[in-house]
Amino acid sequence: MDRISRIFxxxxxxxxxxxxxxxFIWMASASLRQPEDLYSHGVRLLPTDPETGRLSVTxxxxxxxxxxLPFGRMFLNSLFVAIVATLFNLFFNTLAAYAFAxxxxxxxxxxxxxxxxxxxxxxxxxxxxxxxxTKNLGMYDSLWGLIIPVCMSVYNVFLIRQFIIGIxxxxxxxxxxxxxxxxxxxxHVIIPLSKPVLAVVGIFTFMFNWNNFTWPLVLITSQDKFTxxxxxxxxxxxxxxxYHLLLAGATITIIPMVIxxxxxxxxxxxxxTMGAVKG
Amino acid sequence: MKFASLLRQKKFREGLAGYLFxxxxxxxxxxxxxxxxxxxxxxxxxxxxxRSTPHFVSFRNYAELLFNKxxxxxxxxxxxxxxxxxxxxxxxGLALSLFLALLLNSRIRGENFFKxxxxxxxxxxxxxxxxxxxxxxxxxxxxxxxxxALAQMTQHNWLNEVGTALPAIAAMSVWQxxxxxxxxxxxxxxxxPEELYEAARIDGANAWQQFWNITLPLLRPVxxxxxxxxxxxxxxxFDQIYVLTSGxxxxxxxxxxxxxxxxxxxFRYYRMGLACAMSYILFVIILVITWIQFKFVPQSYD
Numbered sequence: 001m002d003r004i005s006r007i008f009x010x011x012x013x014x015x016x017x018x019x020x021x022x023x024f025i026w027m028a029s030a031s032l033r034q035p036e037d038l039y040s041h042g043v044r045l046l047p048t049d050p051e052t053g054r055l056s057v058t059x060x061x062x063x064x065x066x067x068x069l070p071f072g073r074m075f076l077n078s079l080f081v082a083i084v085a086t087l088f089n090l091f092f093n094t095l096a097a098y099a100f101a102x103x104x105x106x107x108x109x110x111x112x113x114x115x116x117x118x119x120x121x122x123x124x125x126x127x128x129x130x131x132x133x134t135k136n137l138g139m140y141d142s143l144w145g146l147i148i149p150v151c152m153s154v155y156n157v158f159l160i161r162q163f164i165i166g167i168x169x170x171x172x173x174x175x176x177x178x179x180x181x182x183x184x185x186x187x188h189v190i191i192p193l194s195k196p197v198l199a200v201v202g203i204f205t206f207m208f209n210w211n212n213f214t215w216p217l218v219l220i221t222s223q224d225k226f227t228x229x230x231x232x233x234x235x236x237x238x239x240x241x242x243y244h245l246l247l248a249g250a251t252i253t254i255i256p257m258v259i260x261x262x263x264x265x266x267x268x269x270x271x272x273t274m275g276a277v278k279g
Numbered sequence: 280m281k282f283a284s285l286l287r288q289k290k291f292r293e294g295l296a297g298y299l300f301x302x303x304x305x306x307x308x309x310x311x312x313x314x315x316x317x318x319x320x321x322x323x324x325x326x327x328x329x330r331s332t333p334h335f336v337s338f339r340n341y342a343e344l345l346f347n348k349x350x351x352x353x354x355x356x357x358x359x360x361x362x363x364x365x366x367x368x369x370x371x372g373l374a375l376s377l378f379l380a381l382l383l384n385s386r387i388r389g390e391n392f393f394k395x396x397x398x399x400x401x402x403x404x405x406x407x408x409x410x411x412x413x414x415x416x417x418x419x420x421x422x423x424x425x426x427x428a429l430a431q432m433t434q435h436n437w438l439n440e441v442g443t444a445l446p447a448i449a450a451m452s453v454w455q456x457x458x459x460x461x462x463x464x465x466x467x468x469x470x471x472p473e474e475l476y477e478a479a480r481i482d483g484a485n486a487w488q489q490f491w492n493i494t495l496p497l498l499r500p501v502x503x504x505x506x507x508x509x510x511x512x513x514x515x516x517f518d519q520i521y522v523l524t525s526g527x528x529x530x531x532x533x534x535x536x537x538x539x540x541x542x543x544x545x546f547r548y549y550r551m552g553l554a555c556a557m558s559y560i561l562f563v564i565i566l567v568i569t570w571i572q573f574k575f576v577p578q579s580y581d
Contacts, residue, residue, distance in 0.1 A: 009382050016379060017396045019454070024399065026422070027411045042425040043415075096304035104290075105297025111305075118312055122515060122565055124538060125558040126315035128551050129322070132329060133315060152307040182296045211404040213518045218546060229406040233518075236410055237525040243414045250407035261402045265395055268402065272459060273466040 024254070031251045032057045035244040061248040068245065069231045070223060071252055078227040079256075081146045082209040088151035089205045090198055096152075097160035098186050102172070112161075115154045123214070131218050141221050150209065156201045159274060163197035164190060200271035203264050210257055228253040323555035333552060340556035353532060354557075357540040360445065360528075364536060365513045367449035373505055375453060376460025377498075381490075383461070384468040394462070401458040409519045412451045413438065438523060441533045448519060448534060460505050467501035468494070507572040511565055517542065537561065 025045060030038055032047040034056070041050055049056040065071060099105070100112050130149055131140075139145035167190070175185045191198070216230040226234070232249045239245060261268060285291045298305075323340060325333035344354045379397060383390055400408060415422045416437040424434040437447040471494065479489050517538040520528065526543065528535025541561070545554035 006385075006387075009385050009387060013382050013387070013393050016382075017393065020400055020458075021396050023411055023415065024403075027414075030414070039420055042420060043422045092303045092307070096301045099297045099300035103293060103297035103300060105294040105301075108297065111301070115304075115308060115312075118308075118316070120566070120569065121312075121316060122511075122558070122561060124515060124541060125319050125555075125562050126312065128329075128545055128554055128558070129315035129318035130311065132318070133310065149311045152304055154304075154308065154312070157304065182300075186300075207402055211406075213404070213406050213522075217521075229404045232404070232410060233406045233522045236406070236413070236522040241413070241417065243417070243420070246410040247414060250410040253407040254403045257402055257404070258399060261399070262395075265391075265398075268398070269394060269462060272462045 024258075027247050027254075028251050030243070031061055031248040032059070033061075033244075034058055035061065038244050061244040062252075065235070065245045065248045065252075068239070069226065069235060069249075071228075071231065071249065073224055074226045074228050074231045075252065075256075077143060077225060078210055078229075081143055081227060082206045085147045085150055085209045086202050086205045088147065089153060089156055090202055092152050093156045093201065094160050094191060094194060094198065095186065097157045097164055098190050100157065101161045101164040102169075103182070116158060119155055119158075127214070127218065134219060140219065141225060143225060145219050146209075146212075146216055146227070150212075150215070153205070156205065159201060160194065160197050163194055167193050196267075196270075197274075199264070199267045200274060203260070203267050204271050206260070207257065207268075319555045319558060322552050323559050325552045326550075327552040327555070328549045329551045330549070336552070340553045341560070343553065344556060344560065353535055353540055356532060357528075357535050357537050360533065360535055361514055361516070361537045364445055364449055364516060365510055367446050368452050368513045368516075369506065369509050371449075372453045372456055372509060373460060373502065375457045376505070377464050377502075379457060379461040380464035380468055381494075383465055394458075397458040397461055399458075400455040403455075405455065405518045406522055408451065408455050409522050412447075413523060416447055439530050441531050444524075444530060444534050448523060451519065452513075452516070456509070460509070463501055463505055464498065467498050471497045503572060507568060510568055514561070514565065514568075 022045070026043040029044060029047045033044070037050055046055065047057050048054060062071075100108065134140055134145045134149055137145075137148070139148060171189055171193070172185050175189050180188065211229060212227070213229040213233055216227050217233065220226060220230060223231075228249075232246070232253050235242075235249055236246060286295075322333060324335060324337055326336050326340075327333035344351050348355075383393060387393075414420075416424075418424055418434065418436040418439075421437075423437065427434045435443045437443045475493050475497075476489055479493060484492065515538055516536055520534050520536055520539055521542070524534055526539065526547075528539050537557075538561075541554050541557040544550045544557060
């Protein structure tokens with residue numbers, strides 16, 4: 001490729017970096033500025049004083065938003081829901097995936113096919129009965145109500161099963177000869193060997209639950225059970241254009257996910273193509 | 280005794296083990312997937328409100344939605360708004376994703392860094408994104424209008440004008456979703472054998488001809504996959520519109536999409552039966568879209 005088109009490609013790529021990333025920097029920077037400054041001047045890359053140009057940072061917006069809604073509590077709620085739902089998903093989905101991949105039992109293929117077919121059904125078809133069932137199980141307006149109805153996923157079972165099928169069966173046969181039980185094989189052989197797919201499934205389940213809005217919206221009514229997206233959504237519908245609050249709340253919501261993403265990026269990018277191109 | 284002798288048979292033990300392993304999933308599936316699907320279907324033929332005992336009303340919910348313009352003035356308009364949203368969101372989104380993937384596929388250094396950057400909007404909460412963009416769209420202090428003022432171009436009250444609200448929300452979603460399509464296209468591009476391009480170059484094809492005659496046709500399965508999944512996804516757009524319009528689909532119902540209507544029927548007016556009927560109409564629409572994909576699109580993704 002000649003030099004000019006190479007330069008052109010780099011320019012485009014860098015321009016898109018600005019488009020994709022700079023709004024987040026504006027947001028974080030704005031959340032640290034004085035509200036008066038924020039409303040009289042537009043976006044700025046760094047939280048500087050408009051007159052002197054020096055850095056001037058305040059945490060007042062965060063204090064104010066935490067006085068309006070219990071953001072600390074919401075943070076812990078989100079963390080609890082996302083972590084517990086992820087652990088449940090990893091354990092039970094892998095358990096089932098292993099059986100579908102390796103154990104022969106009657107109607108196996110039929111059950112699996114039937115479950116896969118259910119993936120076509122949009123969430124909104126089951127949303128209303130799900131509220132009703134969760135209510136009847138005594139989990140309405142509770143954190144467990146956010147966890148249990150999403151504690152497993154047929155789609156994840158499918159992904160993990162595909163991976164387990166690819167594991168050489170000799171490893172399990174060796175373990176059987178050593179006197180390992182079925183569950184022993186699952187726990188000591190299959191789970192360690194499935195780490196790559198479990199990392200992908202785990203991170204996506206965490207992300208889904210951390211960011212989920214619709215389900216908390218229909219299930220949760222009391223403030224001390226809010227998750228971060230739900231609280232932020234309520235803030236948006238109620239206090240309209242108080243951007244100094246919205247941006248502080250959005251920053252609190254976004255930062256943990258971005259940190260996790262930067263640590264686990266490899267798995268996230270792999271996971272995106274997993275279901276799509278191979279599926 | 281009989282059970283004990285059964286237990287000694289290897290085949291029976293294997294089957295039992297299998298069922299024990301899938302038991303949690305089976306229970307979960309029955310309670311949180313299968314029963315809700317059936318309940319939803321049954322209640323779509325009732326006047327259920329979640330508090331009252333449901334009465335069977337046969338097809339009245341469906342008939343009201345589809346034909347009664349007095350009682351359901353927004354059913355058809357909300358479908359139209361949703362289709363408009365799809366038209367605004369999907370083609371631009373696909374084109375942008377493809378463009379980014381092509382840029383990244385030209386053997387440049389720092390590919391991972393760029394990927395990382397384009398991905399950040401993708402992994403963040405759509406509510407936080409909506410909060411951020413609400414500020415950018417603000418008529419007075421927002422970045423977009425301030426830039427337009429600098430360039431001496433017409434400014435808009437983006438989220439509050441009938442003509443601009445839906446495109447503004449679609450633009451936000453395009454921005455957020457570009458990274459996903461990019462990564463799928465990139466996987467497709469990496470699967471195209473280099474020899475094809477070499478052969479084309481020997482035949483004297485220029486870059487544009489190579490793109491048009493090799494890249495695009497070979498990307499067809501990936502493109503259709505993305506097309507169908509993003510149409511289905513956009514059909515169910517809800518979160519960002521709910522928080523940006525306080526659940527109203529304002530201004531003047533110009534952003535009143537299908538799911539917002541469903542949500543309001545269920546949780547504002549407590550017409551659960553009617554909302555269930557709406558959800559099944561949605562399901563049929565999605566089935567048709569999926570059927571079209573299976574019918575007309577090559578299935579091999581390798």
